Amino acid sequence: MNQTTATAPDGSGAQLELVDVVKKYPGQSRPAVDGLSLTVPAGQTVMFVGPSGCGKTTSLKMINRLIEPTSGQILIDGEDITGQDATQLRRSIGYVIQGGGLLPHMSVAENIGLVPGLLGWDKARTKGRVEELLEMVGLDPAVYRDRFPRELSGGQQQRVGVARGLAADPPVILMDEPFGAVDPITRQRLQDELMSIQEELQKTIVCVTHDIDEAIKLGDQILILREGAEIAQYGAPEEILAAPADDFVADFIGSGSKLKQLSLLRVxxxxxxxxxxxxxxxxxxxxxxxxxxxxxxxxxxxxxxxxxxxxxxxxxxxxxxxxxxxxxxxxxxxxxxxxxxxxxxxxxxxxxxxxxxxxxxxxxxxxxxxxxxxxxHIRTLQTQTGQIRAVPSAGWEAS
Amino acid sequence: MRQLLSRTAGLSREDKGLLCGLPIFVLTVLAGWVVWRLTADLDSIEARLITAGNITQMTWDHVQIVVVSSVLVVGLAVPLGTLLTRPALRFFSPPVMAVANAGQAAPVIGVLVLLALIIGFGFGTAVLALSLYAFLPVLANTITGMRGVDQAVVEAARGMGMSSWQVLLRVELPMALPVIMTGVRTSLVLLVGAGAFATFIDAGGLGTLIQTGIIMFRYPILVSGAIFVALLALMVEWVGRILELFLKPKGLA
Amino acid sequence: MIEFIDARWADILFRSYQHSSLVIQSLLLATVIAVALAVLVTSCRRLTPVANAVSAVGLTIPSFALLGLLLPIVGIGTVPSVIVVSFYAALPVLRNAVVGLQGVEASLIESARGQGMSGAAVLWRVRLPLAWPVIMTGIRVSAQMAMGVAAIAAYALGPGLGTYIFTGLTQVGGANALNYALVGTLGIIILALILDALLVLLSRFTTSKGIRA
Known part of the structure; x- marks a missing residue:
């Protein structure tokens, strides 16, 4: 139960490392994930993108072992988690899914207080944490604490889902299409909020999305996968947009990649x-x-x-x-x-x-x-990208 | 047979299993009983009561009670249920549903005995009591089924120029049929079980064997009666399922 | 009629108590067994159709026939009554519990596991609470059935209001025959309605506001 505080005393992110991780389902000739190796530096947000069926969600779920890897190592802060008790492990990793995945029979406060409760926090501490988190995601605790999920809008449910993922202050947070179920305007607002939360907390976030624009906007790093979770490119959004590794990546980020750089820059x-x-x-x-x-x-x-x-x-x-x-x-x-x-x-x-x-x-x-x-600004960017393209592709292309 | 196969295509595995399994199970138990009857060492009372002729007669009595009651029930409950969902009478259906639900709390044996004490023993009373008892589930399911018909479809049918009779006969009833049929099947099975009590008011049926067995403390008679009542119920369940399959409009899931 | 009831007031109350006690005990037993079976059956996919077929076929078997089949095995007394009533009471609960547990969205269960809930915690705090309203509906159906089955069990086995009905039958032609049958039948109806109302209340208090219809 002290895993959270032991690995990250200040509550911020921990380094996450995948070493040659394989997932093979019985009866299938090709592994769903075929030897994925990857290092996510502490406190960074990595976006997993790729066509459907590429194994991005499988890879994500192996990190909290909702799916057990067939072989390979997953290290958080240098410690292999594949041998740990899966239930205990999950209490130290935040998990946010599409639509929030809130338990409909529990109030907002009970949903957010779930993991602290599992970790044996006392009532007062949990209550204080719930209030703090509701404030953080922009929901007035007095109004929303005792509501049930069905009394919230989609965007509000998703906010509670994010708060629940943060509840026990885990160093690593996994997000599976977190904003896939809300309308575009709400999505943009939730993305902005997540970015300001992340600016403050500096968690290590792994987020699966099918939306390349969301990846460019939220990610410190983007991992583009093709079938079998084979890495097509791993790098900062700027690098990927400026120098796509191959045609697959270029196709995937789409033709408007110049315009996409507008998603990188803040007003x-x-x-x-x-x-x-x-x-x-x-x-x-x-x-x-x-x-x-x-x-x-x-x-x-x-x-x-x-x-x-x-x-x-x-x-x-x-x-x-x-x-x-x-x-x-x-x-x-x-x-x-x-x-x-x-x-x-x-x-x-x-x-x-x-x-x-x-x-x-x-x-x-x-x-x-x-x-x-x-x-x-776009005009100056175009001259600059010409220069970036000339630089041999550096950095994050993983093994 | 091919038609039957094509109709089973959309069924769940357990429904298919029941469709094949029920007759096999019934025949197996029947065969087992015959073997037992031929080899068992019975005393004179037992041997006299448990004969093929006797059992056929009792089964026939039982089936008659069930069939007459169910014809009465279906003939009255379905039209009444339909009537209660027409716009003019719709406000009647919630209280009728409430009464129907409360009425299901009445124990059939109590209704049977009461009626017998009031209007006398015999076949007619048994049929009346059983019909009363089975009436409610069919009525409730008819109302539920008719209410469940998609109003958009009804409106579309009206929009195409169908008269309200045509809408009822060609759209609403066929679409409500699966729910109604489930009610009918449930009622039929209930009737077979309730028919076993007919013996208490001298209306015959397979219940006679059970009653005699209990009174005379003859387990072979008791168990034979129980087995035949159970087998009859299973067969009726099976027939109900087959009927359901054939009456269901093809397009419905 | 009023005189009849007046003269037997204590006896009627005692038999009502016996009847309800038999039904409630059997209902509790049936619920525990049926929910446990449903949990087992829904965690092993292959068993689910078997359970559904068993509850469908089980409900087909007439209570009088089952009574007849059980008598030689368990003899006469309270135990066979409890067995027969529990058997019928278990079937609707089993069917509804299977439906209710299967109705819990897989994504929700995965989300709960992803938060670090153990298998037991997921069962007690997610699956059962979410399936509870459906299970309660099954219990209500069972309660109604159990009331009737208990009346029939009285024919061979004794306790409860059912004996009044059969007393009425054996005294046919006698002055009190109708009174006996009437009190037995109405008594059972009243008990069934009271029990149903109590179960509705219980269901309301034990179902989270977040999933109440």
Whole structure:
């Protein structure tokens, strides 16, 4: 029961190593996983991608031994886990699956407190941990603690699933298509949240996905597999996009690989412009004077909490006496952790050629990212990738 | 035979197993009993009661009670159940279902004895009591089956210009048939078992052997009666399954 | 009728108690055996169709016939009553427990195992709680059947309200024949309805709010 704390006293990730791991099912001529060897550095996120049936999920499930490897070694922090008691082992590895896999007869708190309970934590400690985790995944404990899974939306269930995987503070977390069951907008939001959680916790995460864009966005490393879990390429997203190892990888990442690099970059990485702003309730005449003096034609409207409410042309604003309150949901706002490709989507619905950027948990206004800045950046990228391609493929291609 | 085979294609393994296994089991037990009868050392009372003629007669009585009751039950419960699911009478079906469920708590032996005490002993009373008893499952299953018919299909049929009679006869009843048939089969088997009590009110049947066996403390008679009642029930179950198979519309799973 | 009941009040209550006691004890025994069998059968795939066939065929065998088959083996007394009633009570529970346990999604079980639950923990904390509502439905069906079977067991074996029905039958023509049969029959109906209501309550209290219909 002390495995968790023994291997990772600070709660952060442990190194994970697969050595020549084989899974052969009786009656099948080809092994499902044929000698997979791989090292995942502590605190990194590795995305397993590949066509269906390539053995990526089998490989994942061998790490917590839901599937027993036929041969080979799996080491966590240098310790072989293939000989350990499987049930004990699983309590020290987080496991998050598609849809959350929540137990429908248990409340949210019971679901999250499951592993701490199995590990024999006392009630008060478990309760405190549950509250902490619910806060972390953005669900108000007072509201959600006693709800049952069927009373939650798909996205909320998935958040609870992530919280459950983190419950006992395991150094290694396995995720099997974690966001496959939710709609695209929720998925993007959950990905962003996972990234900020991971930034803080620095766990070792192994995540299976069929979505190459998700892999590029979330992964520190991407492992592309072909049938029999044979490694087609293992490397950082930038490397794989810039220099696909062969046609299989190139096909798999798709033709828009230049554009895919937009998924690598965060809005916060680019310079933001600072157009004129005004507050709800200010006199319109004054605002117009100030904006025109600055030589601009539109203005960002902020509320009292410094959150962006609208991005308006002056001629639309002139219809009002004072700056009005806008309460509609804005589509042209992105978080600074969003990818450039998310930002481009937001810009497409904007008439100003730019999207407003927010940061922090309360959504403070930071500035505007303009279409010109992004296209300029793509141009520089294209010259750079030419150079990367010239460098002999380095690093993560595993044995 | 080929038709039978083609119809069994969609069945689960256990259903197929029962379809072949039941008659084999019944015939085996029957053969075993015959061998026992021919070799066993019976006293005069036993030998006089357990004869082929006697048993055939009792089986025939038993079958008559069951068949008459089930014709009555199916003839009344299915139309009534159908009626209770028509829009005009639909509000009646929940209370009827509640009564039907509560009525299943009545012990058949109690109903049988009560009726006999009120209207007299004999075949007619046995049939009436058994019909009352088997009525409820068929009624309940008819209502359930009719309610379970996909309303979109009914609407589509109406949209094509079918009259409400045509919708009932050509869409609703065929689609509800599997559920109704399950109710009928359950009832038939219940009737065979309940028919064994007919002997208590002088209506004959295979129960006579069991009753005599218990009263006279003759185990061979008792066990022979029990075996034949059980075999008859199994055969009826088998016939019910075959009927179900043939009456089920082909397209339904 | 009122006089009849008034005169035998204590006896009627005692027989009702005997009847319910026989049914409830058999029901408990049947539930434990049937659920244990269902757990065994669902963990070994090949046994499942066998169990389903056994419960289908078992329910076909008339209670009077089974009674006849058992008498020579176990003799007369309370034990055969418990055996006969338990046998019938076990079959619907077995069928429903198999269906209920099979109905638990495999992905959910794997998810629970993936969290580090042992096989026993998965059974007690995941599979059984999730199958419980279906098992309870089976128990309710069993309870109704057991009430009727117990009445028939009374013919040969004694205790309970069933004896009233048979007393009525043997006293045919007598002044109290109808009263005996009526009290026996109605008594069993009332007991069955009370037991069913109690089981509905029990089911409500023992089923998690998260999966209640």
């Amino acid at each position: 916060g990485d680019l310079p933001l412009s600072q157009p004129q702003t005004c507050r709800v309730g200010e006199s319109v005449d004054e605002v117009v004077r100030r904006v025109e003096a600055a030589g601009e034609r539109s203005v960002v409207i902020l509320d009292a909490q410094n959150r962006p409410k609208e991005y308006l042309f002056l001629r639309s604003l002139k219809r009002h006496q004072t700056v009005p309150v806008f309460s509609h949901e804005l589509q042209t706002v992105v978080d600074q952790r969003s990818t450039l490709s998310d930002a481009l989507d937001a810009m497409l619905v904007s008439s100003h050629g730019g999207a407003m950027v927010t940061g922090g948990s309360r959504g403070d206004y930071l500035g505007v990212i303009s279409y010109d800045t992004v296209t300029e």
